[in-house]
Amino acid sequence: MLLSIHLPFPVNHGASLFNTYKLATWLHGHHDLFFACFLKGEDKKYKDAFLQDTGITQYYFEELNVERNAFNLLKSYLLGISINMLRNRSRTFREKIAAIANDYDVIVVDHYEAMQYVPDGYKGKVVFRTHNAEYLIWSRYAEVETNPIKRMVINQEARRIKQWELHYVRRADLVLGAPNDNENHEPDPEKRAAKFIEFLHLGQDEQIQLPVPVWEQTEMALVYVGTLSWEANIDGLIWMVEGAWDTWKAQFPELKLYVIGKNPDARLIDLAARYEGIVLTGFVEDLEDYLPRCRVNVIPLRFGSGMKVKTINGLCRGIPMVSTSIGTEGLRVTHEKDILIADEVEDFAAQTMRLLQDKELWKQIAMESKKTAAAHYTWDSLYKILEKNI
Numbered sequence: 001m002l003l004s005i006h007l008p009f010p011v012n013h014g015a016s017l018f019n020t021y022k023l024a025t026w027l028h029g030h031h032d033l034f035f036a037c038f039l040k041g042e043d044k045k046y047k048d049a050f051l052q053d054t055g056i057t058q059y060y061f062e063e064l065n066v067e068r069n070a071f072n073l074l075k076s077y078l079l080g081i082s083i084n085m086l087r088n089r090s091r092t093f094r095e096k097i098a099a100i101a102n103d104y105d106v107i108v109v110d111h112y113e114a115m116q117y118v119p120d121g122y123k124g125k126v127v128f129r130t131h132n133a134e135y136l137i138w139s140r141y142a143e144v145e146t147n148p149i150k151r152m153v154i155n156q157e158a159r160r161i162k163q164w165e166l167h168y169v170r171r172a173d174l175v176l177g178a179p180n181d182n183e184n185h186e187p188d189p190e191k192r193a194a195k196f197i198e199f200l201h202l203g204q205d206e207q208i209q210l211p212v213p214v215w216e217q218t219e220m221a222l223v224y225v226g227t228l229s230w231e232a233n234i235d236g237l238i239w240m241v242e243g244a245w246d247t248w249k250a251q252f253p254e255l256k257l258y259v260i261g262k263n264p265d266a267r268l269i270d271l272a273a274r275y276e277g278i279v280l281t282g283f284v285e286d287l288e289d290y291l292p293r294c295r296v297n298v299i300p301l302r303f304g305s306g307m308k309v310k311t312i313n314g315l316c317r318g319i320p321m322v323s324t325s326i327g328t329e330g331l332r333v334t335h336e337k338d339i340l341i342a343d344e345v346e347d348f349a350a351q352t353m354r355l356l357q358d359k360e361l362w363k364q365i366a367m368e369s370k371k372t373a374a375a376h377y378t379w380d381s382l383y384k385i386l387e388k389n390i
């Protein structure tokens with residue numbers, strides 16, 4: 001049985017969805033799989049396509065849309081759970097899973113919010129796939145928040161999430177996580193070795209086979225691909241544009257930034273209106289319509305945790321990247337070999353300009369990034385881990 005908090009389809013709607021989709025597809029192909037998840041937003045219109053694509057025949061879907069607002073935050077406090085656990089809380093979903101759980105030897109749980117549906121009396125094996133050290137994302141978010149009241153609320157939420165994440169880590173028989181997340185969830189090496197497995201967040205490794213773009217055929221353009229309603233992505237883009245765009249445009253008046261993703265936050269719409277050359281593309285069916293013509297892929301993350309799939313995808317595609325150290329966390333990359341890394345906005349701007357101008361450096365980074373992806377970040381290696389442990 002695989003439990004998730006969202007429908008992992010279409011796969012190009014987000015890195016987290018893509019990873020869950022790959023997990024569900026592999027489990028269905030190798031085991032008797034029952035898949036259960038919530039349908040949120042537009043998910044309902046994609047569920048039939050998901051079933052047809054994966055071949056999954058045993059499933060349970062339930063529509064659930066709970067807003068993140070002050071009322072629900074207060075309700076979560078009264079219930080003693082995190083706001084995201086409340087937003088993924090359903091009595092009928094719990095009853096459905098409890099009724100059939102013991103028909104399955106293993107429950108694989110995708111995201112900590114879904115761990116609340118493992119029945120207390122379940123005797124089989126519980127495999128918890130963490131995706132991130134979620135509490136760390138919130139803690140780092142608080143560090144960059146300037147409003148003291150909001151910072152206090154975010155810190156409190158980080159503490160509540162940590163409490164539940166660690167509770168679920170103890171409940172699980174096996175924990176699948178990125179190496180840095182595993183260390184955050186269990187600092188003791190001996191305890192970590194007993195049940196924590198290094199299970200990476202990978203991207204679309206078939207892109208390794210695509211040729212590196214041709215320098216002469218690229219535009220003077222940057223590209224960013226991500227979920228544009230996620231606070232870490234919104235914050236990073238605003239930080240980068242407000243701190244670097246004027247510098248870039250002074251030297252490269254024709255420069256463009258393509259921001260790819262559906263439903264951009266209102267702050268990003270305002271950002272694009274204030275700065276000439278920023279293009280919000282909306283949802284893009286085929287990223288190849290943009291990626292090969294963009295000279296630099298930017299990853300301006302200031303908070304988050306886990307391995308960033310957008311960075312791994314960039315390595316696979318071979319479009320040279322400039323990233324903060326948060327964006328490369330847990331990855332086997334080296335500054336000035338297969339990526340450029342900068343944490344201060346002035347340095348981020350300078351490193352980006354190097355790639356915009358230096359053809360030889362650009363080619364080196366492009367080729368080395370593909371080598372790194374091929375050596376360390378392919379799905380075949382993860383499937384072997386699953387076969388051995390599940």
